[in-house]
Amino acid sequence: MGKIQMTTPLVEMDGDEMTRVLWKMIKDELLLPFINLNTEYYDLGLKNRNETDDKVTFDSAYATQKYGVAVKCATITPNAARMTEYDLKEMWKSPNGTIRAILDGTVFRAPIIVKGIEPCVKNWKAPITIARHAYGDVYKASEMKIPGAGKAELVYTDEKGFETRELIHVFDGPGIIQGMHNINKSIESFARCCFNYAVDTKQTIWFASKDTISKKYDHTFKDIFQEIFDEEYKAKFDELGIEYFYTLIDDAVARVMKSKGGFIWACKNYDGDVMSDMLSSAFGSLAMMTSVLVSPDGKYEYEAAHGTVQRHYYKYLAGEETSTNSVATIFAWTGALRKRGELDENDELMTFADKLEKATIDTIESGSMTKDLALITTLENVTVLNSEDFIKAIRANLEKAL
Ligand code: NAP
Numbered sequence: 060m061g062k063i064q065m066t067t068p069l070v071e072m073d074g075d076e077m078t079r080v081l082w083k084m085i086k087d088e089l090l091l092p093f094i095n096l097n098t099e100y101y102d103l104g105l106k107n108r109n110e111t112d113d114k115v116t117f118d119s120a121y122a123t124q125k126y127g128v129a130v131k132c133a134t135i136t137p138n139a140a141r142m143t144e145y146d147l148k149e150m151w152k153s154p155n156g157t158i159r160a161i162l163d164g165t166v167f168r169a170p171i172i173v174k175g176i177e178p179c180v181k182n183w184k185a186p187i188t189i190a191r192h193a194y195g196d197v198y199k200a201s202e203m204k205i206p207g208a209g210k211a212e213l214v215y216t217d218e219k220g221f222e223t224r225e226l227i228h229v230f231d232g233p234g235i236i237q238g239m240h241n242i243n244k245s246i247e248s249f250a251r252c253c254f255n256y257a258v259d260t261k262q263t264i265w266f267a268s269k270d271t272i273s274k275k276y277d278h279t280f281k282d283i284f285q286e287i288f289d290e291e292y293k294a295k296f297d298e299l300g301i302e303y304f305y306t307l308i309d310d311a312v313a314r315v316m317k318s319k320g321g322f323i324w325a326c327k328n329y330d331g332d333v334m335s336d337m338l339s340s341a342f343g344s345l346a347m348m349t350s351v352l353v354s355p356d357g358k359y360e361y362e363a364a365h366g367t368v369q370r371h372y373y374k375y376l377a378g379e380e381t382s383t384n385s386v387a388t389i390f391a392w393t394g395a396l397r398k399r400g401e402l403d404e405n406d407e408l409m410t411f412a413d414k415l416e417k418a419t420i421d422t423i424e425s426g427s428m429t430k431d432l433a434l435i436t437t438l439e440n441v442t443v444l445n446s447e448d449f450i451k452a453i454r455a456n457l458e459k460a461l
């Protein structure tokens with residue numbers, strides 16, 4: 060059997076630490092033997108980001124705009140300790156932040172469901188996808204500690220110098236204030252990303268905020284979503300038999316708990332931060348969460364939701380055996396290959412992605428898994444495999460399927 064051919068390159072963003080080790084194993088065992096892999100390679104490993112003054116991150120994002128599909132390995136976001144460890148010229152920004160800003164994208168996170176890794180919420184049967192707005196609110200807020208009695212106001216000065224004021228509070232003692240903002244254009248992009256992704260994955264989408272309390276701020280989010288939906292998406296949704304609805308955030312939380320899953324939950328920035336951690340732990344494991352960045356004009360960047368698994372990497376460097384879960388990274392590849400196949404009308408590539416996902420799930424369901432899953436599975440008599448043997452077990456299943 061000949062290898063599968065690819066017409067358009069996939070943007071490949073390599074990364075750091077244990078996930079970089081898994082990246083190579085996945086390519087060597089699960090991809091290169093079967094596909095004539097056509098990628099444009101960008102090394103986003105911290106060493107190369109530092110050597111290129113982070114230019115490589117920007118270039119990889121521009122390449123994603125050009126080709127439309129990327130797959131990314133987890134990368135280190137430098138902190139003080141990494142400055143010394145990697146002898147960095149600067150504390151380079153998070154690559155994910157840079158790429159997200161260039162693509163103006165929204166991140167969608169969804170768990171991979173397998174039998175034997177049961178969600179804490181027993182009625183959840185299908186994945187719940189969280190869409191998190193990635194701009195503004197409390198993440199770009201200005202704050203002040205109020206030392207004592209006095210008046211605090213919001214002041215907007217327009218370009219001609221005209222001021223509009225809104226009283227925040229008249230303090231009679233110490234306190235705190237916070238001023239936050241968002242931009243209509245960013246909310247509009249967020250709404251379009253969400254509706255496009257709902258259409259793309261044929262899933263109903265909910266959006267929730269607290270517009271009953273926040274009558275201008277949150278209400279603007281609600282209004283923008285509704286306007287864009289009615290004008291640009293309603294007909295398409297009707298055709299596909301999917302729905303969009305808005306509800307209050309507290310109602311959404313209650314409904315999510317009672318739901319069967321199988322929908323997208325669009326969240327404002329802070330809600331998305333909190334709820335995605337809640338969902339990933341309730342679904343079982345961070346190592347089973349996928350993540351895809353989608354731009355409003357339909358560019359896709361696939362990755363695992365977890366980080367570089369630093370603790371395992373130090374064990375690996377010390378020559379110890381590791382049992383690191385590669386499932387979310389494998390699914391980043393299959394997501395990207397399937398999307399590349401869809402855009403290029405390459406059926407073989409899409410079928411390969413399906414088969415690799417199935418081989419991965421079958422491996423776990425037949426009782427072979429990494430340690431993190433073995434600790435939480437409801438299956439009995441499981442075999443705990445090391446990082447490499449788990450990937451080899453998947454390969455054996457994949458070869459049977461091909
Ligand atoms: P992490 O890499 O997600 O790992 C945290 C812990 O979760 C691990 O120590 C491990 O627990 C468990 N874990 C995560 N993924 C796993 C997997 N695939 N298999 C098995 N266990 C897994 O988070 P972190 O240690 O806080 O961050 C490490 C680096 O990753 C940081 O430099 C951070 O900047 C970066 N990061 C990058 C991204 C990204 O690129 N998208 C996202 C988050 C963090 P045990 O040690 O208990 O086994």
Ligand code: MG
Nearest residue numbers: 331332333336
């Ligand atoms: Mg968080």
